[in-house]
Amino acid sequence: MKLIEQAADLFDLEISDAQAAQFTALQGLLETWNQRMNLTKIIEPDDVMVRHFLDSLSIVTVIGFDPGDKLIDVGTGAGFPGLPLAIVFPELQVTLMDSTQKKLTFIDTVITELGLKNARALHARAEDAGQDKQHRGQYDIVTARAVSLLPTLLEYTLPLAKVGGFVVAMKGESAPREIEESKRALFMLKGDAKPPAEVHLPGVENTHYLVTVEKLEKTPSPYPRGQGLPKKKPIGQ
8 A cells, every 4th residue: 555655654553454455444524524514625545644634643753652651642633644654553542622513523434333342533623622620731742733823822732731842843835934933922821842844745836844842831810811822812922
C-alpha cells in the first residue's frame, strides 16, 4: 500500500498490514458518511491519503510520543489528526473533541468499526473544557488543525496541556506571521513557541507548517475566557 511506503519514507514510520487495513476502512467510512453530512471536501482516495492521513502523521516530525501519553485533538472535525495518530500509536490515549455532535457520531462509529480501544470522542467546546478540572492541564499533547488563528487557538489549547506538555498547531503559509501576532498571548498563557517546522507533502504545492508550543507554567485561571471572547477579542489584538 502506498501509504505504508510514503509514511516510512517521509516520517520513518512503520505501518503494519493491520494498521493499513484500518486506514482503508477509515477511508471507506469517510466516503460513505460524507454523503450524509459535510465532513470534508477532500474525498478522492489519493487526496485523502496525502491531505488527511500523511498530513496528520507529519506531527511525528516535531514531537515524540511515550507509552501512555494523553493527547487531545481540539476541533477534531472528521478526526484529523487524531484518528491517524490513534491508529499508528496504539499506546497513545487519544481524545477527539468537537462541539458538533453529528461529527462525533461519525467519530464514534469509526472508533467502533476500527476497534480503536485507545480513542474516545468528547462533545465539548474548547473554552468550556479548558475550565473543567477533568481536562484542564491533563494532556501531554494538544493538537489542532484549521481551527482558528494562532492567538485564539492558543487560548483554546494551552489550558488543556500539562506543564511541560506541548501544543502542536497545524497551520498554512501564514504560520510565521501568526506566531509574531501571538507574542502577547504566549506571554499571558505561559507558552513558548518553537520556530515553525515546514511540512512538504507529495503533490501538494502549498507549504504547511507545524507550530509547536511548550507550556512553561500553569495557565492563569481567567483563561480560557468564555462567551466566545477568544475569537471575538484575541489576546493582544
